[in-house]
Amino acid sequence: MLVKWIRCTVVDRRGFERGQRAWAGLLGEPGFRGQGGGWSRRRPDVAHVFAFWESRAFYDSFMARAHERLAAAQSGTYKDIEVRLFDHRFDVKTGFEPRFAEADVARVAHCTVHEERVEHFALMQQRVWNPAMAGSPGMLGGVFAEAPGHEFLVLSLWQAAAERGKYRAERLERLALRAETETDVAALSGDVVRLDAAWTV
Template sequence: MIAKYIRCEVPAANRDDFSKGQSLWQATAHCQGFISQLGGWDLSSGKSTSGKAMILARWSDMESVKNFMRVTHDPIAEETNQDGTYSTISVSYLRLVMSIPALNQHQNHHCNSQVGCGFIRIADCYIDPEKANEFIKEQARLWNPGMQRVEGMLGGQVWLFNDKPQRYLVTTYWENEAAHRHYASHYFPALKQQAATDIIQSISGYHIQTEPSWQITP
């Protein structure tokens, strides 16, 4: 599975126009290899003069993504008229390393984990190149079971950036912000105490309030 990870800086005055344009990407649902898309606004942007829109699209393989970009992307982009609504845009492609199932979800049923998602937690991690295996093992042994215990955790994925072999993205999906806040206050501190301190070189966290009109499913 492949993720297309999009980040846009959007001036406050343009947020409504950007959001309206983003809702017009629904035609993507009919493309071969498309799995789903979620996105929303980073809550840490607060009431600043601009906001960060973050979008995660999931595809079955890179060939499907390339075919979409070659045939379908530009006509949809022209219709959305989003070009003038954001000040910067960054696009990355990542491959799936590990699925994070919810408590009642089988390990392989990763495609349904975004259903009912109202909140996304993103952890952007740079890993010591010699500690990549330890990072994955600790995620599976410690963090995944710890999150699975929390009501409202819908699953997630661990991704590896295609162009940066030491950079990983951990995306977890939650019913709402309150469910993640409960995890952060009641479960996370104990898990952190058990985690190694020499694996992650740096980490950036994002809290995304999903926009229902941006969600796309086939």
């Protein structure tokens, strides 16, 4: 499965939200699995969108045919767009499906990992982070995905911000020590996204 992460700074919020509805046109596209997104809780002008495709071939076909027509509805409403593609490596909590209806919040972590630590990082995600997240109340599921250049995306969906809040602070510090995260990771950025049901396709 291919995971697409789009992050952009929005200059016309109302126009962007209106244009976001045009992406309903993705329904019925061969290989399309689902899409959702919303606004950053830290920076109200930043929007995140997450899209899922069966494979790179289906995605490339869509980009060559229908993408420009759908994207035109949001033309001029944003600046500084960043688009990144990742290959699904494994689920965070088994049986992940790109369904956003039950989720209020998404947590996204983007990591660049030292080359010699890549396998250790992935192993710690499976053995330390995944069980901790999977056992947290309100955590619905997620994906661990990889891009060339030792880049990783960890995306998790949560029922409510309050539930994700319980998972934080001292517990995260303990887990990071166990997983040797500081040794593995060269750069880390992340965000908490308040999902907008109207953006779900």
